[in-house]
Amino acid sequence: MDRRDSRSQHHRHPLAKVIVLLALTVVFLAGGYALRLYAQTKNALDTTYDNHTAKKTHVDLSKQKPFSVLLLGTDTGGLGRSDKGRTDTMILVTVNPQKKRTTMVSIPRDTMSHVASSDYTGVTKINSAYTYGGTKLAQATVKDLINVPINYYALVNLDGLEKIVDAVGGVDVNVAFSWTDPHVGSYKFTKGKMHLDGKAALAYARMRHEDPEGDYGRQKRQQEVIEQVVKKVLSAKSLSRYSSLMQTLSSDLRTNLSFDELVTLATNYRGAFTDVREDSLKGDGAYIGAAAYQVPSTTELQRISDLARAELGLSKTPLDNYNTKQNQLNTNAGFNWEDGSNPAYHVYQDLP
Secondary structure (H helix, E strand, O other), X not given: OOOOOOOOEEEOOOOOOOOOOOOOHHHHHHHHHOOOOHHHHHHHHHOOEOOOOOOOOOOOHHHOOOEEEEEEEEOOOOOOOOOOOOEEEEEEEEEEOOOOEEEEEEOOXXXXXXXXXXXXXXXXXXXXXHHHHHHHHHHHHHHHHXXXXXXXXXXXXXXXXXHHHHHOOOEEEEEOOOEEEOOOOOEEEOOEEEEEOHHHHHHHHHOOOOOOOOHXXXXXXXXXXXHHHXXXXXXXXXXXXXXHHHHHHHHHEEEOOOHHHHHHHHHXXXXXXXXXXXXXXXXXXXXXXXXXXXXXXXXXXXXXXXHHHHHOOOOOOOOOOHHHHHHHHHHHOOOOXXXXXXXXXXXXXXXX
16 A cells, blocks of 8 residues: 555546546536426435535535535445445545636545544544444544535445446446456456446446555546446436436435535536546555554645645644644654555554
């Protein structure tokens, strides 16, 4: 597990690699055809609205204020799972209409974090925060990690990915290298262009162990699948498929963005989606006990915090949290951040 290049990537087209695991698709759906199929769209998306999760930081979207949304992709529902699952995909999205850009920061599933819940309190991989406390704890954990307010969230499960791909008639992808998935139907993916149905697309989007880029490579394939879904959804040829598509969204998507807010985003924030910038929180591979983690350095955490806060129009603030304190204690004890061979990282119980 090596440290990756931390430079962000800039994209000048609105749909290329914008969305992981469906959630932001809703914004484009609302803008793309809400006026033509307003009633059907509203009824379906109203069922996705979670009015039980309080918004701690309100944003007046009618005034085109910057906002953040945490995109969560849970493994519940896919590959026969029925438990609550984990959020193996976590992306912090900041949207700034004044700067006319959207910034997406991927947070690796194995990132070391600290959670406090009735089920468990202590160090865990960040994708388990949802398991212990749902979307509320997932948002709080990300907020505490990088000191950035989370205004909204959108959660989709893997079963939704499978069904939405089928709803649009499958997707075309460009397979980077040949490999076989042994878990579901022994799918064979051959280098080059392939057309995938829902089950195959789910297997394609999930794999990471055979990918030389690991979880980072999986993120790219997830983005590719969603890019193709969005393109088909917004095409005129997909109009006949809207009914099944809406049913899929209503059963597999939850968000605390209301339908009216989604329409506001689609109408007033469209310019912010024309420049999409991608980044990732980079971690150093390390073992905590017998478990492999990604441990971001304090410098890296501060970089991401500064980036996201600037996009929200907030001033930079030095981080002082559980991770930075653990990092300092490990540094004092001789932890080598440049080791690159998964050294042992110690979790201190008594923090300063």
